[in-house]
Amino acid sequence: MKSFSCTVAGDRELILEIRTPSIKEGTLYRLSAAIYSLDLDIYSGDIDTLEEDGELYSYDRFVLRTMVDGSARKLSEIGLKLGMLMEALLSDDSDPEELIRAGEKEIPRPESFFEAGVEVLFDQNTEKGETTMYLEAPDRPGLLFTVARLLFRHDVNIVSATLRSTYGGHARDLFHLQSKGKPLSAEKIEALSSFLSQFTASEN
Template sequence: MLEFEYKREKQNILISLKTDATQFGTFHRIATIIYALKLDILSGELKTLIENGHEYTVDSFLLQADEGALGQAAFQLGVMMDSLFSKNAKFEEILSKLQIQEPAVSTFFRESPEFIFTDLLDKNQTCLYLETSAGRGLLYYVSRILMENQINIVSATIETDPKTGRARDSFFLTNVQGGMFASSPLAERIRAQILAPMQTI
């Protein structure tokens, strides 16, 4: 099930989607499509809602496209999202058809990146606050590492400072058991994996 809407806002695209796909890696799949279409996520909000006993993912994003590619990008995005959430679709097959070039990850973390993990006892969730240089592919990269560690993104707020170009993103997460993990070795492992490209510079 997918409800997808988009509209143009000046030189950007505002999209919203609602789906009953709430398994690990749902946001990474969305971020992969966005990145593959050469779009950049400027801001956004991710939510997990329960309606009539059913769980839904409800997301909205403000996207930036290359100059002159706005209309085509919006159309392709709708087609790809429909394919992504089709019950007959396999993400691996969709991925194999996309020509994805890995982002220059090291450029995201050159200027004093911040990774702060905090356990929220009232929610039984861990907040990951990420502040670093923004750029196309950042969320594709970070969400992939979270997925590989079986981290569930319950909700998130994505922001990019228009003056400094800094990403200021907050992810509200649970581990595979559905609990917090800021004080466990898992948090440090995720941090190390995200920053690994910096070790080669």
């Protein structure tokens, strides 16, 4: 079963914890769309895939920050709304991008994140049967949605991830990836690299 909790952790912070029973491409894409649609920024996050009684579950924990100061009551209301949006997105075939547009927000353009330069490194871990992707880029609201959408469109599943923001305003994220239960093929890595290389500092 799915479980969800969102607790107030400060004047501008929420702690989001979510457990989903199925592991499939696009889960983080949908979750990050709900987060972005409410003008929340992901300060840090941990995404894990665990097995219980032969079933795979995704356990995700995020530290979220609002763009403006708010009362505890206001933050609690945001948390409740976030829970409803996530339930809707994970329960049916709702379009994450339609959710964003419904809130009169624009879909983030990749160049808005990566124009100042992006570092992306891939490595194959044959022992674990996965590919790691390290990404460093300017940290702005919607970055995780943009990355998760890119991976979803290339049929890539995020097995686990560590998301961190520096005091200097950079995201330093490490993703553990698979496609159909296996490490990414050389062709898939090339496709992802080619897309991101459009925005690297060395190309400017």
